[in-house]
Amino acid sequence: MGKSYKTNYKYDSAETVYIDGADYCLRIRSQDISNPVVLFLHGGCGAADRPFIMKWNSSLSEKCTIVCWDQRGAGLAYNRKTAKKEILTKELYLNDLHCVVEYLKKRFNKEKIIIVGHSFGSQLGVWYAQIHPENILTYVGIGQVIDAANNETISWNYTVEQAEKRNDKRALKVLKEIGPPVNGFYKDDKLLLQRNYLNKFGGILYGKYGNSVINTLPKIPCMFKEYSFFTMLNYVSANTYCLSQPLGQEKVDFLNEVKTAPSSCFHNYGKIRL
Numbered sequence: 001m002g003k004s005y006k007t008n009y010k011y012d013s014a015e016t017v018y019i020d021g022a023d024y025c026l027r028i029r030s031q032d033i034s035n036p037v038v039l040f041l042h043g044g045c046g047a048a049d050r051p052f053i054m055k056w057n058s059s060l061s062e063k064c065t066i067v068c069w070d071q072r073g074a075g076l077a078y079n080r081k082t083a084k085k086e087i088l089t090k091e092l093y094l095n096d097l098h099c100v101v102e103y104l105k106k107r108f109n110k111e112k113i114i115i116v117g118h119s120f121g122s123q124l125g126v127w128y129a130q131i132h133p134e135n136i137l138t139y140v141g142i143g144q145v146i147d148a149a150n151n152e153t154i155s156w157n158y159t160v161e162q163a164e165k166r167n168d169k170r171a172l173k174v175l176k177e178i179g180p181p182v183n184g185f186y187k188d189d190k191l192l193l194q195r196n197y198l199n200k201f202g203g204i205l206y207g208k209y210g211n212s213v214i215n216t217l218p219k220i221p222c223m224f225k226e227y228s229f230f231t232m233l234n235y236v237s238a239n240t241y242c243l244s245q246p247l248g249q250e251k252v253d254f255l256n257e258v259k260t261a262p263s264s265c266f267h268n269y270g271k272i273r274l
Contacts, residue, residue, distance in 0.1 A: 009061055014226070016076075019099045025076040026100070027226065029058065030065035036137065037065045037108050039100065043119030043143070045088075046242025048075025048235075051226040065108060069100050071124075073245070076231060078238035088245035090127065097128050101135050112137035119143045123252055130258065148251040149184030155198060156180050162201035171197050184251040191243060192236075 011030040016023050027050045038060065042049040050068035060066050070077040073088055104113055114137050117125030122141040129139050145151065156175070163171035175197065178190045186194060198204055223232060242248050 009058075011065070017103060019103055022072075022096070022099070023077070024096070024100055024103070025070040027054065027068040027070075028065065029054065029061045031062050033065050033108055035064045037067060037104050037110050037113040039067045039069065039104060039113055039115050041097070041115060041117040041121030041124050042068070042071065042074070043121050044074060044239055044242055045071065045093075045120045045124075045245075045248050046074045046078075046239040047120075048077075048238070049118065050075065051223045054226060064114070067104060071242075072096055073242045074238050075227065075235070078231075078234050078241070080234070080237070083241050088242060088247040090247055090250055093124060093247055094127055094131070097124060098132060098135075101128075101132070105135065110137075114138045114140070116140045116142065117144075119145065123148070123250070126252075126254060126258060145252060146254050148253070149181070152181040152184045152186075155203070156194060158203055159194060159198050159201060162203075163197065166201070171200070185249075189244065192240060 007029075009029050009031055011028060011033055013029075014025075014027050016025050018024075040049070040053050040057075048068075048070040050070065053066065053068050057066065071093065073083060073086070101113060101115075105111065112135055115125050115128070117123070117139070119142075122143060123145040125139055125141060126145075129136055157180075160172070160175055162168075163175060174193065178194055179187050185191075195204065227235070
């Protein structure tokens with residue numbers, strides 16, 4: 001099942017492919033499918049980003065085949081009925097990623113592909129690189145997660161500092177009620193509330209798109225080029241759902257957990273040739 005887009009690109013489609021009993025929602029754009037394949041792993045977990053990739057990274061399609069994948073429980077892959085009974089785990093996501101990688105390798109006749117991970121996607125990307133380096137031509141981390149618990153402390157401190165600079169009494173009151181994260185977790189699972197103020201103070205999206213996560217999404221026209229109004233309504237629910245799952249509770253410490261990096265897939269930007 002797929003949808004073709006009328007653009008200047010020779011290959012431009014949104015597709016749902018069925019692999020080993022599961023549906024995978026992919027967005028593919030390319031000028032020449034013989035070029036290297038680049039798979040983007042979005043953040044969250046649960047925050048599908050295909051609209052942003054398609055809008056701001058389309059130029060990559062001139063020299064590579066770019067693929068966005070809505071991870072299980074996110075974007076077009078979110079289903080309220082399924083969410084009530086499905087448990088998202090690290091192992092499930094790694095299996096999903098492996099299915100997607102193998103599918104792309106076979107479909108585009110590649111021995112390896114490039115993986116780009118953003119935020120949570122960078123966490124997923126490192127996990128995958130550790131067990132399947134043979135499938136990765138190059139791995140690129142954006143906003144690379146290294147020490148998740150420490151990252152969260154830095155994020156909270158930044159939000160409080162910005163609220164104090166702006167004398168935002170409402171924000172300070174809410175942040176005080178939330179309190180600083182303990183081992184990377186906020187009291188009563190108030191992560192998205194903290195993110196609301198983080199976004200307000202310029203810590204999530206570059207540019208002036210709004211003053212909250214909820215208000216931001218409808219104000220970005222590119223969202224509606226990829227998702228329906230119904231999907232947009234589910235967007236925040238999907239993020240909340242994924243974060244509440246065991247997968248969303250994973251707090252990595254790659255400084256201690258990843259002692260060596262497979263030399264075959266971790267490179268400097270200067271070594272990537274497209």
